[in-house]
Amino acid sequence: MADKDKNDIKLERMENFLKRVPHKIMVLSGKGGVGKSTVAANLAVFLSNRGYKVGLLDVDVHGPSIGTLMGIVWQKIYPSNDLLKPVLWSKNLKVVSVQFLLENPDDAIIWRGPVKMGIIKQFLSDVDWGELDFLIIDSPPGTGDEPLTIAQTIPDCKALIVTTPQKVSLADVRKSLTFCKEVNIDVLGIIENMSGFVCPNCGAVHDIFKSGGGSELAKQYKIDFLGKIPIDPKIVEESDEGNLLDKYDGKVKEIMNEVVDRILKRLSLNKGGEKVMRIAVPMAEGELCAHFGHCEVFGIVDVEDGKVVKEEYLTPPPHAPGVIPNWLAEQKVNVVLTGGMGPMAQNLMRQNGIEVITGVSGGSLKDVIEAYLNGRLVLGSNVCDHEHGKGHTHRH
Known part of the structure; x- marks a missing residue:
């Protein structure tokens, strides 16, 4: 009976926490290696820099990378009273990952489905998240136990899908879209990552691989296309050092800001979190x-x-x-x-x-x-854009 009461308390605590978080976003990809975790980490940081209270939850149990990407892989989460304290990245951003439970970051985690489902629910019920505007959830590739657990536990969670322009990645995205439809998750939009290459000399973006597949897929499925993020060698180096896009001035940071703008518009949010x-x-x-x-x-x-x-x-x-x-x-x-x-x-x-x-x-x-x-704005040049000159045009 005591165990049942304890489980009931955990369930009630989890439900109460989730009710207080207006926006839950699960970052998905159909296959690995598309930069999903990088997008999730940067989305959390950029939102927190705008004043939103953000929690970043890494539920990629077998291949957690959020700690590495953010340069906090050696941090730990410790109990405080009957709750766990998340890692504080900044005053507005709290982070939780299985990485923070390991003695050695390189240790392998060999868990079956029920254990993984249990740890994910524990991260939602037993962590002192405080008040959040956003909960960003970095899910492993595919449509396995972890994203299914999130879908079943957080029914109002939205999905943000990351792809690359290549056909094999786009084919896997279709599976992610089918998954979202089957479990009744609203798709917030698609981001096409590694779309083009930023020249380190001139700063121009060149399509060394295919580009535009993500936007075509978004049109096909009638969902929002949130942007194309190119590869920048400088950012690859910075990422290895645990530095994210907010520390970098350049084209990719500008694009990431535009992606965040579109997400906020899609959610009809202002800084206070009001839906107007x-x-x-x-x-x-x-x-x-x-x-x-x-x-x-x-x-x-x-x-x-x-x-x-x-x-x-x-x-x-x-x-x-x-x-x-x-x-x-x-x-x-x-x-x-x-x-x-x-x-x-x-x-x-x-x-x-x-x-x-x-x-x-x-x-x-x-x-x-x-x-x-009504979507009928006809836009010309930005008459005050002294930096780019009179020919620079913003399209809505």
Whole structure:
């Protein structure tokens, strides 16, 4: 009877924890070697850098690599009262992996299905995760015990699928998509990793292998395509040292930020975690102002289920570096539509979890919002993009 009571307590504790986490994302791949764990680790870090409270759970029991990728492989998780303390990567990111239970990181784990299922549930019930906005789960390749346990234990978990452009990888992705359909998991989208090669000399991306297979597959299955991440030799070296993309300035970091923007948009999230889209448009004389920093007011609308439910005009504080992005974040804005915005302001927006769409043409607030919601925005050059020049174009 005592054992039953103990199991009931664990189950109740797990259920209560999962109810408090608004967003659970399992990172899947049909086959190994596609960079799934790298994507999971970077997604967790980038979300945490934007102010979200994130837990990263590595359930790849036989081939755990999160600790190695993040440079914390020698860390341990210890009991505190009746719970385990996760490894603290930063003030916003907590990490748990089987690696942290091993005496030697190279030790092999030889467990059958029931034992693996038990340790995964223990990581959900017996770890002091605290309050989280996101739980990112790095699952092993394929459709075996670990992803099935997550699917059955966390029915509202979403799947993020990682592939490479090659046919063999895409064929395995179809199996992952079939798995998600069978266990009723919503697919958040597909990321095509190792898509092209970043030249170390000029920084251009070259398609040395095939490219675009992931986007075609996304179209075929009518799911979101979240982006193509190329190979960069510098990042490969940094990864071996336990350094992730947030420590690196370059094309791949920029792309990863765009991937995170798309995920947040897909979830309709702002920094506070509220499921509402709050769109800001800089205005002057009743129309969209081409220059973000020179507007008279911001037209701000709330959108729920694709419909405008509130509209207001707010006067921003005096323009100075960093002031308006922080002010918009305080207004809980999560999308800005503008004619132009400089790279520094765009980076500040990203850090505040705000998506920026530049190159938007003039018009009334109603016209701009309707075009955005109906997918009819016609975008030109970013008129404030001093770094890239007048020819740089952002597409929505």
